[in-house]
Amino acid sequence: MTEPLLQIKGLHKSFGALRATDDVSLTLLPGEIHALIGPNGAGKSTLIAQVAGGLAPNAGQIVFDGVDVTAFGTAARARAGLGRTFQISALAMEFTVLQNAVLGALGASRSVWRFLKPVMRDAEMRAQAEAALDRVGLSDEAQKRTADLSHGQRRLLEVAVALTLAPKAFLMDEPMAGLGAEGSKRMTTFLDSLRADAPILLVEHDMDAVFALADRISVLVYGQIIATGTADEIRANPEVRSAYLGEEVSP
Amino acid sequence: MNREGLINASVYLALPVLALAALALDEPFTITLATRAAILALAAVGLNLALGLGGLVSLGHAVFFGLGGYAMGILASHAQSYAPLYDGWFVVEGTKSMPVIWLVAVLSSALAALIIGLLSLRTSGVYFIMITLAFGQMFYYFSISWPAYGGEDGLSIYVRNSFPGLNTLDPIQFFALVFALLSLVLWGMGRIARAPFGLALSAARQNAARVETVGLEPFRLRLVAFVISGAVTGLAGALFADLNRFVSPTMFSWQMSGEFIVFVVLGGIGRLFGPVAGACLFVLLEHTLSGVSEFWLVYVGAILLLVVLFARGGLIGSLAGREVADD
Structure with a gap:
């Protein structure tokens, strides 16, 4: 198995009694698009902020390209090769x-x-x-x-x-946000071509885009990753269906 | 040349034209007035790097202005009393040489800016304003209560300091010297604004997160800008003290810091020639209105209000329109 470019190990972040990130581990492999999905309030933004460097975790480790970047600030992580895009431009x-x-x-x-x-x-x-x-x-x-x-x-x-x-890896926070159907389609095509440059950790609400692009999908609910797998595995996962996708989404 | 270029050129040339006209008409006081405007412009050009390009509202730039002033006052007073500044393992004499005084003024205000910047740039917004103000007040009260160099009464220098090859007591020659320094600094600031550093500093003002995301540290950019800015204002302080042959705690006062901000806002925040236009306008108003009423600052206040409300780009901005991007 190829060495992951980005490894998140046992990440914890609490705000008071709220566990926004609860023992999250995930990896980003070279050449893949790894999508992170989850309902509103699942802790996606908190997790992204910790990966990008704006927020320090309470516990856990982030290893990027063989270097422990947990203590790095945002700028240092960018210099290490993490290319981030924002949800709000x-x-x-x-x-x-x-x-x-x-x-x-x-x-x-x-x-x-x-x-x-x-x-x-x-x-x-x-x-x-x-x-x-x-x-x-x-x-x-x-x-x-x-x-x-x-x-x-x-x-x-x-x-x-x-x-x-x-960058060696992209971290994209809802690149489709507010794009509309046509723009979303264009962006999807573009991101599809981008994985040849560098792998993408993609946080996205647009399910069509996620299922079209992602090699692997992780589902975050209440700060915990409840499932990681291919698009088909995630579609078939009953826990995910009840927690997030709802019954109206048919595979 | 675009419109802003034309306006800049006229603002730039207004001072020497005025000074030369005054020379021809034998009006030395007007030359001194032009010199005063040029020196205040220089101080505000310094502030403009922090305030305009960097977005750092410093209400403490009088610290650097005053340090420059006292660098001149202390060195010159020791030179005129022939008492060494320091007499121990080695001897430090005072000096009447402008280049040496300028160097000391620039270095000491740069050092002060570094220390103040390290502490205050960790904050932003109103806290930054308050911390810079607090530093200003510290220096102000220190200068009042330190009797060695005149305390509250300030320090007089009998003869203006010297510059090799010039008679600095001749108003037009001193003006030429000041104007040459202003030109040099303006040229430098114009380069900085278009250089990599200027682009990054301006971006840090507009969106700090963006700058971090491309791997740059806004704090370091702002700190360097603050140091350069303080050094330029310090140089202006040394010249201002030399113009008046007098330095006093007033140069450290927060009103002084406020005036620099007024120059920048009046002329146009972030525009290269904004502070020059603002300082000239201020000196002009000060000269004409103070004859009309002793409450002349009321009128300046009203004009400032109009500029802030209706001409956000200041004098330069309302004449030249929105800044044209460099390529």
């Missing part, structure tokens, strides 16, 4: 689309402590940024102000910035 709204993408290339290049050379004239970073915009289909919008983009375009830009980092 986190972009520099006053920047142009291209500037946002160049910011990603800048982060990846580790050359932020330069004070004189105009960054937008840096051919290498610009090329990286333009390539990423091209891949998500935002080349025509490069000079637009980010605040003027549509919601769907912002979601794509969010992914493009993550692409400029050339």
Whole structure:
């Protein structure tokens, strides 16, 4: 069996009496899309925050690419190769689309402590940024102000910035949120092609997308993972059906 | 050149044109007024890096202004009394040389900015404002209660300090020196704003989470910006003290910090020439309105209110429109 790229081992996080993350373990293997699903309030956001580095767990370990990153902050995990996208777009709204993408290339290049050379004239970073915009289909919008983009375009830009980092793994928090049927379909096709770049830990509410994309699915309910398996296994799992999918979803 | 470029050029050239006109008309006081505007502009240009690009509302920039002022005052007073500053294992003499004074002013305010930044940048919003204000008050009361350098009365220097090759007592020559420094700093700030560091700092103001997600640390970016910002304001402090040949605790006062913010807001937050426009407008109003009424600050307050309510981009912003992205 191949070595997992991301290993979450026995993670615990409590807020007072609430166990938001209760002994969660999961792995992300090279080349796969691992979807994390669960009803509202299951603790998905808390778990994502701990994986991304914004929230420290009470117990447990996160190993990324052979390094224990449990004590790393968000920026250090990004430098280690974790490319994160947000549920609610986190972009520099006053920047142009291209500037946002160049910011990603800048982060990846580790050359932020330069004070004189105009960054937008840096051919290498610009090329990286333009390539990423091209891949998500935002080349025509490069000079637009980010605040003027549509919601769907912002979601794509969010992914493009993550692409400029050339990450070893993607951590995506509801990339389909608010996209509508057409946009969702486009994003699904795109993410499908992305797994060749790096594996994706995908938190998503859109079940069509999850079942179309995921190699493995983990179901989180009340802070615990109640099942992990392929799409078919999850569909057939009676515990999952009663806890989450409801009877109206027919496989 | 776009519209903002034209406006910047006119703001930039207004000061030397005024100073030269005053020279031709033999009005030395007007030259001094232009010099004062240029020095205050320099202080506000320093603040603008933290406030405009970094989004750090520092109500403590008078600390650096005052440190620059006292760096000049202390070094020059020892030079004029021939008493060494430190006489122990080695001897430190005072000096009347501007370049040395500037260096000391820049280094001491940079060090102060580093320490204050390390402590205050862990907070944000109103807490950051309050901590920077508290540091300002600390320095203010310390300078009042420290008798060695004049305490509350301040410190007078009889002769303006010297710069190699110039007669600094000649108003137009001193103006030229100040204006050259302002130009150099403006050039540097323009570069910084477009450099990798400037892009990352600006992004950290707009969305700190975004910056972290690309592997950069907002805290470090802000700290470096705060140090550069403090150093520039410190340099302005040394020049301001030299202009007046006098330094007093007033330079440390929170009203001073507030005035710098007013310059930046009046002129246009985050715009390269905003603080220059703001400081010039302020000095102009101060000069014309203080003749009309001793409560002239009321009018300045009213103008500030109008700018904040109806012209959010300040003077530069309302004339030039939304900032055009660099490429």
